[in-house]
Amino acid sequence: MSGRASGPARSAAGNRQPGRPTGRERSGEIRGRRPEDTYRAGFACFVGRPNAGKSTLTNAIIGQKIAITSSKPQTTRHVIRGVLHRPDAQVVLVDTPGLHRPRTLLGERLNDLVRQTWSEVDVIGLCVPADEPVGRGDRFITGEIAELKATVIAVVTKTDLVDRKRLAEQLIAVSEMGDFAEVVPVSAVSGHQVDTLVDVMTKYLPPSPQLYPDDMLTDEPEQVLIAELVREAALEGVRDELPHSIAVVVEEMIEEGPVLKIYADVYVERPSQKAIVIGARASRLKEVGTRARAEIEALLDRRVYLDLHVRVAKDWQRDPKQLRRLGF
Numbered sequence: 001m002s003g004r005a006s007g008p009a010r011s012a013a014g015n016r017q018p019g020r021p022t023g024r025e026r027s028g029e030i031r032g033r034r035p036e037d038t039y040r041a042g043f044a045c046f047v048g049r050p051n052a053g054k055s056t057l058t059n060a061i062i063g064q065k066i067a068i069t070s071s072k073p074q075t076t077r078h079v080i081r082g083v084l085h086r087p088d089a090q091v092v093l094v095d096t097p098g099l100h101r102p103r104t105l106l107g108e109r110l111n112d113l114v115r116q117t118w119s120e121v122d123v124i125g126l127c128v129p130a131d132e133p134v135g136r137g138d139r140f141i142t143g144e145i146a147e148l149k150a151t152v153i154a155v156v157t158k159t160d161l162v163d164r165k166r167l168a169e170q171l172i173a174v175s176e177m178g179d180f181a182e183v184v185p186v187s188a189v190s191g192h193q194v195d196t197l198v199d200v201m202t203k204y205l206p207p208s209p210q211l212y213p214d215d216m217l218t219d220e221p222e223q224v225l226i227a228e229l230v231r232e233a234a235l236e237g238v239r240d241e242l243p244h245s246i247a248v249v250v251e252e253m254i255e256e257g258p259v260l261k262i263y264a265d266v267y268v269e270r271p272s273q274k275a276i277v278i279g280a281r282a283s284r285l286k287e288v289g290t291r292a293r294a295e296i297e298a299l300l301d302r303r304v305y306l307d308l309h310v311r312v313a314k315d316w317q318r319d320p321k322q323l324r325r326l327g328f
């Protein structure tokens with residue numbers, strides 16, 4: 001045992017008793033620390049209407065492709081956590097799908113998931129794109145999150161798309177929409193103000209020990225990330241025809257020497273959709289496989305063999321059993 005006085009042992013940074021100097025502080029290693037500089041950690045999420053830039057911003061903050069972005073709304077299905085590590089804080093980002101009018105069981109499940117996530121986080125970043133007028137959708141979400149315990153920060157996204165005058169007007173319009181702790185303009189694409197936004201979010205996290213180990217970027221199982229990459233590739237070019245009809249399940253992953261063999265099923269709702277996804281003489285499916293494999297290899301940094309099967313799961317969006325099987 002060390003000569004430390006009795007009391008609970010300290011296992012993680014910041015989990016210390018106030019007033020008791022650590023060994024590093026005693027040796028003068030950490031100078032000029034103010035009492036408010038304690039370690040902070042907590043959960044944050046971005047909300048906003050579809051296409052507001054939430055996933056892109058999450059990726060820009062974590063610095064890795066952890067959520068799937070697309071120019072079409074509502075591609076984010078799973079709650080994906082990315083963990084941002086800083087010397088003074090840990091921000092655990094939870095990515096949610098957009099809240100929308102439920103037309104299917106899937107829609108209802110997604111909305112439940114969103115509300116549950118909102119009630120569990122410390123900080124919510126309400127994203128409003130700079131290049132579109134503040135609208136009913138933004139006001140609706142602002143109202144929905146107003147009563148939660150979380151601190152709400154308004155984030156004006158995609159600032160690279162507008163000039164300064166338009167941005168200034170949008171900042172005013174957004175700040176008039178609700179009672180926000182702060183309003184922060186940001187561009188995930190150019191990176192402008194991303195660090196500032198993280199500083200602001202960190203400020204509102206509670207003092208807390210580290211929540212996840214240092215080397216952890218995301219706790220989403222690899223399979224889900226891989227399935228999302230396949231799904232994104234399968235949607236490419238056919239989004240207008242089957243925007244919400246594709247689901248992907250990774251059935252098996254087998255290590256074979258330096259190669260990782262991945263067997264995945266691509267589910268569609270109808271035989272006609274199966275034909276679209278496969279394409280003439282399987283040409284489309286081959287392209288999907290090539291594109292997805294490149295993405296997966298980049299994600300895992302290793303060689304991958306990808307085997308895709310297209311299957312019809314009739315009306316999977318409306319069937320509770322199928323939804324459970326597909327991970328919803």
Ligand SMILES: Nc1nc2c(ncn2[C@@H]2O[C@H](COP(=O)(O)OP(=O)(O)OP(=O)(O)O)[C@@H](O)[C@H]2O)c(=O)[nH]1
Pocket residue numbers: 048049050051052053054055056057068069070071072073074075076097098157158159160161186187188189190
């Ligand atoms: N120019 C520009 N485009 C952006 C920026 N952030 C996001 N986008 C684009 O806006 C579109 C939507 O971005 P997403 O991050 O998918 O939006 P989202 O809010 O997660 O969308 P849902 O998953 O549908 O709720 C994509 O085409 C992005 O490339 C930005 O800072 N600048």
